[in-house]
Amino acid sequence: MKVRFDASGEVLVVTGGAHGIGAALARGYAAAGGTVAVLDVSPAEELDGVEGIEQYRTDVSDRDAVLTAVGKIVAAHGRVDALVAGAAVQPRTPVVDTRPEEWRRTLAVNLDGVVWSCQAVLPHMIEQRSGAIVVFASGLAHMGRAEASAYAASKGALIPFAKSLAAEVAGHRVRVNTVFPGVIDTPQFQAANPTGGEREHWERTTGIGTPEDVVGPLLYLLSEAATMTGSTLTRDRAFGKG
Numbered sequence: 001m002k003v004r005f006d007a008s009g010e011v012l013v014v015t016g017g018a019h020g021i022g023a024a025l026a027r028g029y030a031a032a033g034g035t036v037a038v039l040d041v042s043p044a045e046e047l048d049g050v051e052g053i054e055q056y057r058t059d060v061s062d063r064d065a066v067l068t069a070v071g072k073i074v075a076a077h078g079r080v081d082a083l084v085a086g087a088a089v090q091p092r093t094p095v096v097d098t099r100p101e102e103w104r105r106t107l108a109v110n111l112d113g114v115v116w117s118c119q120a121v122l123p124h125m126i127e128q129r130s131g132a133i134v135v136f137a138s139g140l141a142h143m144g145r146a147e148a149s150a151y152a153a154s155k156g157a158l159i160p161f162a163k164s165l166a167a168e169v170a171g172h173r174v175r176v177n178t179v180f181p182g183v184i185d186t187p188q189f190q191a192a193n194p195t196g197g198e199r200e201h202w203e204r205t206t207g208i209g210t211p212e213d214v215v216g217p218l219l220y221l222l223s224e225a226a227t228m229t230g231s232t233l234t235r236d237r238a239f240g241k242g
């Protein structure tokens with residue numbers, strides 16, 4: 001079966017789109033004919049010059065910066081159809097050693113950053129009476145992980161946030177869903193799992209997917225085919241090495 005998504009004439013904002021899953025999505029959405037605005041703190045040389053992809057250097061924890069970037073995107077393209085809020089950090093620190101600055105920073109990026117991104121795009125989506133938002137949870141929201149409490153807490157908070165927002169904006173025909181992408185080999189995964197033993201653990205238990213593995217599920221959630229809102233879509237495991 002061939003699957004085709006048509007994003008022509010549509011505009012996606014993807015936060016954290018310079019690397020990992022967000023960068024794969026940016027390429028996939030542009031390949032489907034859409035325009036992508038990447039909001040990230042770091043540049044992505046490999047996305048430079050890719051047709052349909054623009055980069056806006058933005059720290060999602062800075063509400064004013066996010067509002068300004070989205071204002072520029074709407075001024076340039078006249079609309080915003082989709083938001084995938086992927087920007088996140090995952091420090092590995094025991095609770096007893098966690099400094100207030102690190103705790104606040106993790107929640108400021110992973111949780112507040114999603115809220116500010118939603119605030120920035122929603123007025124335009126509400127005016128258009130259409131839009132799709134996807135936020136990322138994580139299996140760690142349910143399982144927890146030693147030395148990842150701030151990350152797990154931020155991801156756990158996003159699930160009821162997304163469900164609540166979905167209820168608020170359903171009447172405006174804006175959909176808000178949450179994705180559990182599975183264990184995916186990205187810079188964040190590599191930094192959080194630096195040893196061969198950790199990698200072997202995930203290979204054995206869930207398999208390790210590629211960023212490209214998540215593009216189809218994300219494009220589906222952004223498409224009109226996905227009529228659900230307030231839902232979670234879970235990729236439980238990767239195919240692995242077989």
Ligand SMILES: NC(=O)c1ccc[n+]([C@@H]2O[C@H](COP(=O)([O-])OP(=O)(O)OC[C@H]3O[C@@H](n4cnc5c(N)ncnc54)[C@H](O)[C@@H]3O)[C@@H](O)[C@H]2O)c1
Binds near residue numbers: 015039060113137189
């Ligand atoms: N990779 C996995 O196994 C996995 C599993 C579950 C959930 N997720 C979630 O999927 C999403 C994408 O993760 P990934 O693995 O591709 O991560 P990644 O680290 O490869 O990419 C995250 C991006 O966010 C950017 N970023 C960090 N702080 C930022 C800030 N303050 N403002 C703007 N951008 C910022 C980084 O520069 C990077 O480009 C994240 O929300 C992550 O928590 C990933």
